[in-house]
Amino acid sequence: MFKHLFKLIWNKKKQNFLLMSEMFFSFLVLFAVFTLLVFYYQNYKKPMGFDYKDVWVVSYNNSLKTKNTDSVNAYYQTMRKNITAMPEVNDISFCSDNIPFSSNHWTEGVTYKKVETDGVNWFTVDANYKNTLNVKLLEGRWFEKSDVVSKYKPVLINSDLKEKLFGAEPGTGKILDRGDKGKDKVKVIGVIQSLKLGGDYAKPAIALYNLADTGSYHWLGKIMIKVSPTKANAAFEARLYKLLANYMKDSNVEIEHMVNKRTEVNYFTLVPMIVLLTVGGFLVINVALGLFGVLWYNINKRRGEIGLRRAVGATGSSVSNQLITESMILATLSLIIGTFFAIQFPLLNVFDMPAGIYLTAILLSIIFIYLLVFLCSLYPGKQAAAIYPAVALHEE
Known part of the structure; x- marks a missing residue:
């Protein structure tokens, strides 16, 4: 089965290459976002180490x-x-x-x-x-x-x-x-x-x-x-x-409250995170729309193929699973390439962060991409399973 799916993917390599590129760049952006999120979360869990709530600062x-x-x-x-x-x-x-x-x-x-x-x-x-x-x-x-x-x-x-x-x-x-x-x-x-x-x-x-x-x-x-x-x-x-x-x-002389200074420094720390989340959110939405549109287009282009498969005995669930599996294989190929680049960060000790932060970010990014691809392929797969053989062959 997988050999057949790879053959189908190869026959549409130009179209699939663009989709894989979107997934690849989405993975890299998500990797950066999750790296910062994990880094900030681990720091947030650590104790402050001192009391600041009732401390005022006098500058002179x-x-x-x-x-x-x-x-x-x-x-x-x-x-x-x-x-x-x-x-x-x-x-x-x-x-x-x-x-x-x-x-x-x-x-x-x-x-x-x-x-x-x-x-x-x-x-x-x-x-x-x-x-x-x-x-x-x-x-x-x-x-x-x-x-x-x-x-x-x-x-x-x-x-x-x-x-x-x-x-x-x-x-x-x-x-x-x-x-x-x-x-x-x-x-x-x-x-x-x-x-x-x-x-x-x-x-x-x-x-x-x-x-x-x-x-x-x-x-x-x-x-x-x-x-x-x-x-x-x-x-x-x-x-x-x-x-x-x-x-x-x-x-x-200037008097400041340390509570207010903490709020200000936290705000400036979170600015890059907010920017990355915004960029990553737009990119994920574009990938989801692109994936959904490509799968929908594939169903309409392959109605004859799907109808023939149904006519020779394929069930609706097997047709749906085929489209979902094709999408997951494309995601896997993209993630293999993306992981190769992402793994260089802990190996080269970039930004002097613990390797565990990068590895956790890689794992979260992979799970997120797989989940996104699976959800985006569910409905098109359901639509493909609902195609009647006689109608599809008649249209063909």
């Missing part, structure tokens, strides 16, 4: 004219006391500009046992960072005041960087080289859970956290404030802004 520019470090530190310590004295404030943290859900990034490489790891996100934070965001400590300890006089500068790393650098080994106590030729060494004192700083659908980036020292306040420009969910309101925000604006008279 350092307007102090003095370069004296002690004066700068005293200035910001006084501001810290004034903010924490407000009953609506639970905790605050001074940190670098690359806060969660922001577009600011500061990356640098680190070396361990002569193996360099590039693209590590560096964060400068104070000792209150952990409590402000409720960061989960997995190993070791958090920063202490005595760390400012340590032989090696203490740092914390997230679980993703720990796995990349040390595998299953503990990360605490390891010495890393930072900068050119290992001139700057840092010591890992703890490991925290990886934070999804780019939103719900973003992959947690490898990250390293170092403690803000006495000179850091010269350039720090963010304050994260953990507020009470029951007390903080618009009136408090106005009082907070007035306090900061009066204290930093020559500085541009």
Whole structure:
């Protein structure tokens, strides 16, 4: 039977080639769509790693004219006391500009046992960072005041960087080289859970956290404030802004809610997905209409053949199954070619994604194409089964 079907397909190879091309390109587009969907879904399932709902972000520019470090530190310590004295404030943290859900990034490489790891996100934070965001400590300890006089500068790393650098080994106590030729060494004192700083659908980036020292306040420009969910309101925000604006008279002060920043970053993350879904949807509709039309046309062109088959004893279900099987064979040939190109992505490690994401996307794309072809061939197959032999032969 299959030999006969392949012969029928070959005899109409020009017409079938166009249909196979549509299926091939549909598979590639669906593969891209499902790859993003699987990637986003796997990231979405991972925990955020910190609390953001009751955190406000204050952006400011350092307007102090003095370069004296002690004066700068005293200035910001006084501001810290004034903010924490407000009953609506639970905790605050001074940190670098690359806060969660922001577009600011500061990356640098680190070396361990002569193996360099590039693209590590560096964060400068104070000792209150952990409590402000409720960061989960997995190993070791958090920063202490005595760390400012340590032989090696203490740092914390997230679980993703720990796995990349040390595998299953503990990360605490390891010495890393930072900068050119290992001139700057840092010591890992703890490991925290990886934070999804780019939103719900973003992959947690490898990250390293170092403690803000006495000179850091010269350039720090963010304050994260953990507020009470029951007390903080618009009136408090106005009082907070007035306090900061009066204290930093020559500085541009802006207050943002981290909840809103999360919504914005999620929106921009989903834009490419929405575009791909739109393109893929139009392509799938075109393929479905094209397949449906071709099968309908084939029935009308092959009424004599179908009538002859019915006259010699073929049942309606066998005629219907023949048309459906022909369509599935065409889909299989297209998917073989499409899978060959798609499998190159995990083999070549394109976009540095896990191979499981690509393989899952390939499987979902194959199932979707088969399901689409089967559904589009059902009704034409039913119409072919309803052709009466006498009528078809009489028309022929």
